[in-house]
Each structure stands twice: as C-alpha cells, then as structure tokens.
Amino acid sequence: MAEGRRALIIGGSLGGLFAAHMLRAIGWNVDVFERSAEDLAGRGAGLGTHEALLRMLRRISIDDGSALGVGTQHYILLNARGGIDCRLEYPRLMTAWARLYRPLKDALPAHCYHPAKSLVAFQQDARSVTASFADGSRASGDLLVAADGPRSTVRALVLPSVKAEYAGYVAWRGLTAEAEVASDRALLFASNAFCIPGGELAVSYPVPARDGDLREGRRDYNIVWYRPTDAAALADLNTDAAGRRHEQIAPPLIRPEVIAAVKADARALLAPSIADIFVRAERPIFQPIQDFATPQLDFGRVALLGDAAFVARPHVGAGVTKAALDAACLADALMAHEQVGDALEAYNRVRQRAGAWAVSRSREFGACISADVARAGLSADAEAVRSDRVFREYATLHHEVRDWAQA
Numbered sequence: 001m002a003e004g005r006r007a008l009i010i011g012g013s014l015g016g017l018f019a020a021h022m023l024r025a026i027g028w029n030v031d032v033f034e035r036s037a038e039d040l041a042g043r044g045a046g047l048g049t050h051e052a053l054l055r056m057l058r059r060i061s062i063d064d065g066s067a068l069g070v071g072t073q074h075y076i077l078l079n080a081r082g083g084i085d086c087r088l089e090y091p092r093l094m095t096a097w098a099r100l101y102r103p104l105k106d107a108l109p110a111h112c113y114h115p116a117k118s119l120v121a122f123q124q125d126a127r128s129v130t131a132s133f134a135d136g137s138r139a140s141g142d143l144l145v146a147a148d149g150p151r152s153t154v155r156a157l158v159l160p161s162v163k164a165e166y167a168g169y170v171a172w173r174g175l176t177a178e179a180e181v182a183s184d185r186a187l188l189f190a191s192n193a194f195c196i197p198g199g200e201l202a203v204s205y206p207v208p209a210r211d212g213d214l215r216e217g218r219r220d221y222n223i224v225w226y227r228p229t230d231a232a233a234l235a236d237l238n239t240d241a242a243g244r245r246h247e248q249i250a251p252p253l254i255r256p257e258v259i260a261a262v263k264a265d266a267r268a269l270l271a272p273s274i275a276d277i278f279v280r281a282e283r284p285i286f287q288p289i290q291d292f293a294t295p296q297l298d299f300g301r302v303a304l305l306g307d308a309a310f311v312a313r314p315h316v317g318a319g320v321t322k323a324a325l326d327a328a329c330l331a332d333a334l335m336a337h338e339q340v341g342d343a344l345e346a347y348n349r350v351r352q353r354a355g356a357w358a359v360s361r362s363r364e365f366g367a368c369i370s371a372d373v374a375r376a377g378l379s380a381d382a383e384a385v386r387s388d389r390v391f392r393e394y395a396t397l398h399h400e401v402r403d404w405a406q407a
C-alpha cells in the first residue's frame, strides 16, 4: 500500500540517505532536504564498519562487491616504549566516511535530493505533514523523517529539553598519508593499535585515502586520541589567535601553539611510532565528546532517526551502523502497518531500546578510561594492569556492539 506515499526526509547525510534508499526500496516516494548547499563528501574521517552495516548496504543494492575499506587483523596494545603488551585477534574493516557517502548519494536520483533547504518548522494533522523551509518554500507528505543530526531542528521542536551534554573529554584526530608512516608500517596497517596513557586513550588504524584509494602505499592512517579536557581548557582550545571564543572552532583557526602542545604531548605519552604519525598529521583537529538519548522517537507522522535520535560516544563506533539499522527498521515497520502512526509506534519500540543501549554502554566505557587515574603515582606494573584492563574492555565492548547490531 506504499504506492503514492511520500516521505519528507530532513538531512542528506548518511542517516537521511539510508532512509531514502530503504523507503524507496519499499515503494515510497522520497524527497531529501539538506541544509548544506554543497556536497558533503569533502568532510568526515575514518570509521569502523560492522557486518550489519555491510548487510544494510547489500539490502539497498549499494554494495557492488568492491572493497569498502582496509582490512585489519588484530588489536594491539602498545606501551610508551613501542613494545606490544597485548595482541588480540579481531578482524575489522576500516573505512572512511566519504567512502560510504559517495555511493549512497550517487545512487539517489537527483530529483529526490534538494540541497540548501533548511527546515524551520513543521505541521501535521490526521492526513499529512508539512515542512516549512528557511527560503519560504513548503513540502507535504505522509511521513517526515528527522535525519537532521545531533542538533536536530525537528527534535528541538518536539523534545526541547533533550540536549547534548559534554562528557569532559575531547577526541583529537590526526590523519597522515601512508607514505609518511616511517616505522612499523606493515604492523600498523594490519592492526587497530591502542595507546593507553593514564586517563587517556589513543585508537589508531588504517583507512582509505581521502580520494578513496585502497592501494598499498596510497592509504591514510587515522589516529583518534581521547583526552580529558575540563570546561576552562575546552574554552581555551576554542579560542582563536585573535582572542575570539567559538562554540566549536573551525579547524584552520586552532592556534598554532595549541597544535604544537598536543604534538609535544604525543611525543611524551604515545608509543613512538604512533606519536611520529600524529606529529606528521597536517592539521590535527579536536571534537568535544558529547552524547544524549531521547525517550521517544515517534511523534504522530514524524520519526527521529540516526544522530537526531541518539548520539553515543564514539567508543561504540556504531553511529553509521545505527542510522542504517534505524532506516531498515522504519521501512520494515511501514511495510507491516497500514497506518503511519502505528508503524512509527512499532519503530519506536525497537529502536528506542537499541539507541539507549549504545548511549549507556559508551558512557560506561568512557568511565573506564578515566577509572584509577585519580590514584596518582601508580607503579609501572600497576600502569600496565590498568592499560591492559581498558584494552580488554574495549575489545569486549566491540564484541557486544557486533551482537547488538546483529540482533
């Protein structure tokens, strides 16, 4: 009964694109409205995939069988001298944000995608929902999917009290070309490597090159380094050379002395091979870690999806997979129920629980990184025990995430 039905999808990033393909696959007409006037492929960095994500790509015929990313074989824990303290077999496929975005965007007919359209309001009644955009235009349909990300306008309209909370630490990210990786290159390009200095965590892995190239020698190496940063220190990071304070500073405005200081810390705290790669990164950037959970995803003809619904801390590594699973669940629910409202209630029952788990489990892991650090002056042995515990907890978390995504 999907014939003639129309979904308005707000947000044209990965969540919105997955929703568009999943709904088209069950016969719905879709229109994606994206605030940005430009293609998004130039932004984004490396991310891990899960079997469930590959399954979702196959479901919408995006997976053409070509390699999606760089395969790694194990997790290794590196100590500050560069030795391997622990090694666990754990095959992963690491990819890049743009490597997923490109085929999803290209496979959507151009007439379904509307750039430079920023939703400002919506109205709904028993028969339809109408979105209003900043340029004065309007569009009506049977369903509105809010895939407009962590600062969702739609969520702010239906759940104004739900706001992202700063977790007290930032993730520094550095991306370096494979050709610049001077030592341990073969090991590092076959591994997810971990450095765990007290209260901190650096996770690093190979990813496709910025242009998608997967050939040996042409790939990139991605480092994500979680560092405790209190509110005053974060304000300082967000202050540019002219003394102007930003809510989230643009990467080119990060002060050179801030970059120099974090690179000096890398030399002091991380394994030498990882520190060397981080120091060579052209322009490290930082992202304050935030999260939130919503109590409800369905509001009449409106569904929250992807990062508009939940943002878990990146430790679960599943933002994209969750968005894809949300989209698939929404399509299944619309197939199973004649009334949109009934379908969205069914969608809410399944995906609210899934999102809440990801948020709470990633908070637990965040607490695990900082546990024991208050006890200053740990012996070298106690330090090794502490970092080993965090490392194994991370591997356990990823097994749980894999099972959660398969469920």
Ligand SMILES: Cc1cc2nc3c(=O)[nH]c(=O)nc-3n(C[C@H](O)[C@H](O)[C@H](O)COP(=O)(O)OP(=O)(O)OC[C@H]3O[C@@H](n4cnc5c(N)ncnc54)[C@H](O)[C@@H]3O)c2cc1C
Pocket (backbone or CB within 6 Å): 010, 011, 012, 013, 014, 015, 016, 033, 034, 035, 036, 040, 043, 044, 045, 046, 047, 097, 117, 118, 119, 120, 147, 148, 149, 150, 151, 152, 153, 154, 305, 306, 307, 308, 319, 320, 323
């Ligand atoms: C450019 C970009 C790069 C990213 N890079 C990474 C990465 O490297 N690694 C990683 O793990 N995750 C990354 N993410 C997050 C990851 O994509 C998400 O966790 C996942 O795809 C689900 O996000 P989403 O599509 O629900 O929301 P988002 O990816 O946040 O997208 C929301 C979209 O909605 C648009 N939008 C916002 N408000 C409105 C409005 N009022 N009207 C219309 N459109 C609106 C935004 O412009 C944006 O394109 C990135 C997100 C973006 C946007």
